[in-house]
Amino acid sequence: MNENHPATRPPDTDDGDTSAAGRTLTVADVLALPVLAAGQPQVVTGVPHLDRPVRWVHITELTDPASFLKGGELVLTTGMPLPDDAADVRRYVDELADVEAAALVIELVRRYHRPPEALVHACHARGLPLITLAKDVNFLEVTQVVHTLILGNQTDAMRRTQRIHEAFTALTLRGAGAEDVVRAASEMSGRTVVLENLAHQALICEPSGSTVEEALTDWERRSRATPPGDPSDVRGAERWLVTPVEYQGERWGRVAMLPARADGPSFGPEHLTVLQRTAMALTVARLIHPTPWERTAHRNALRDLAEQRHHSPEDARARCAALGLPTDDSRFLAILVDQGGAETEALLSRELRTAGIPTLVGELSPGRLGILLALRPSQPWRPVAERLGRAALDLVPLAVVSVGSEVTDLADTARSFREAARVAEATPPGRPLPPDRSFHELSDIGLSRLLYALREDTRIQEYTERQLGRLIDHDTRHGSDLLTTLRHYLDAAGNKTTAARRGGVSRETVYQRLRTIERLLNRDLESGEQRTELHIALTALDVLRAS
Structure with a gap:
């Protein structure tokens, strides 16, 4: 014994x-x-x-x-x-x-x-x-x-507690958002801190001494195994320190502080103080920042996916799964909606929930909504994209809905977002949609849309000026319209008769004008390669003038 x-x-x-x-x-x-x-x-x-x-x-x-x-x-x-x-x-x-x-x-x-x-x-x-x-x-x-030692420690503890209160008071006074509050809690406590909603979705996670993957893997099951309660207390098999976030009897979620390790030390009084002040600061943040926490969480997750800002693919999967997005045995599709605002975001979120499509919806940049669909392996994406596009256009008729390619790995969603962005960049406002379709996709990008996407590139501008500048200057000085004759000729694939008919002039007039054009541009209009170069320059000119 x-x-x-x-x-x-x-x-x-x-x-x-x-x-x-x-x-x-x-x-x-x-x-x-x-x-x-x-x-x-x-x-x-x-x-x-x-x-x-x-x-x-x-x-x-x-x-x-x-x-x-x-x-x-x-x-x-x-x-x-x-x-x-x-x-x-x-x-x-x-x-x-x-x-x-x-x-x-x-x-x-x-x-x-x-x-x-x-x-x-x-x-x-x-x-x-x-x-x-x-x-x-x-x-x-x-x-x-x-x-x-005990009295000295008590004095030190009082000082540290005072610093905790002062830090959270400063956060509240400067109107800090929920992300700032949770980050400060993690830094002050040296522990991982997670804010979740009533559906046990992890909205904000600030890891400390662990990865997002370690903190959030299988989050919903673990969270449901940690019983709720009104007072701040250590609960559940994993010994989380939890406290509710609420205001005047309305509960919005709870904040959890995770132990350093499964076999690590328990929480002390200062951890409890940090957590309670975190809950208070989150309540104030919710009252002064009207944007729902879920919307902010979706927005941040989407931006990190689109810009590949996650530490690892495993962290990305754990974070998205903790937000309710299936990450295993799913296919993913990125959709962008330009000209969409908060009302559009709310409408599309409701539309997708009604359709039972797991998704993340959030603002990627001012005026641009990002949507990530998680589809079952057997579920075709076009009907979902069509329904989404129709809903967006019904609310905002001038909206531009662009779709990337379907991917099978969450880590590849950045590519799908890049492709959707290229489609959006190549789509002028008011561009007609293909028949029976409410969205634009990569296959829609032809020469004019490619040049539209590149319109701000000075190389395109220099090329256009080098090819057509002298002809445009001649028309300006002499009041002629040789540029239109060249357009008719190139559109007719070099057929002078068709060009004359389209221009409403005789063939002889077309012959004479084409010789003048060849002389001014030092070009051979019988050359297919040179006609192609001029056709590209004309298309680029149209794009630049329409911008």
Whole structure:
């Protein structure tokens, strides 16, 4: 039964200050102090409980010391008052355990030279740490040292608590959003902090000492296994510290602080203070920022996917899955809606929910909505895109709906968004849609739309001017319209008769004008390659003039 462990301090598992100063003092901390270590302490029972906090030290030679204790005391005794009867010894230990004394330290110098078996058995049965001292120790000096540390730590704790309150007050006064609040909570606590809604979707995650994947994998199941409750408390098998976020009886979600590791240290009073102030700051943020948390979460997730800002594909999958988007055995399609605002975003979100299509919807940039569809393997994407496009156009007739290509891996959605963006860039406002279609796609991009997308590139502008500049200058100076004749000729694929008919002039006039054009541009209009170059330049000119 006698465990006889040397009372050396075990490795500290906290991720903060590793000294006794600055945090709650434990039994292990006290045993490691020189003033007590000089007595050669041995842990006889209760090794797993050496992390118990020591709130005070009590020296006693009474047979009923428990009546003077409030819990958390390290009890020091010479052993002189211990009863001889085993039943009385059990009663003595039971009373100490019932008031939750931190540990019992007995000196083996005067009455005993080895701990009584009855005492060892009783302490082992109640899980009370029993420590023996082989050498004489000045108990008064122990109390002075430990009490000084405890009071100093309490003062430090008050200062740190004050800093926590000041930090969250500053966040609230400057109108910080929910992301800023959760990030500050994670930084102050050194723990991962997650804000979730009532549907157990993780809306904001600030990891600390772990990845997003580790924090959010299988989030909904783990969250549902962590029971709700009104007071802030440690709950569930994973020992999350959770507190609700609510206002005037209306609950919006809860914020959870995850332990550093599954076998790591529990939370302290400062963690609780941080979490409670986080909930208060989130309530204020919700009241002053009308945008729903879900919309902000979708927007941030979409931007990170489109711009590939995730640390890893695994982090991206975990984050999107925690928002309710299926990431396994799904196909993904990116859709952009230009000219869409908050009303369009809300409408399309409702439309997709009605259709039962898992999706993320959010603003990627001012006036541009991003949509990511998660489709079943057997589900065709065109009917969904058509329904979405029709809904957008019904609300905003001038909206431009562009679609990327379908991908099978969430990590490839950035490519789908890039393709949808290229389609949007190549689509002038008011561009007619193909028959029976409400969206534009890559296959729609021809020469004119490609040049429209490149219209701001100075190389296109220089090319157009080099090919046609002298002809345009001649028309301007002489009031002629040779540019139109060239257009008719090129549109007719070099057929002069057709060009004359389209221009409403004789063939002889067309011949004469074409010779003038060849002379001005130094071109051979019988050359197919040169006609192609001029046709491209004319198309680019039309695009530049229409921009």
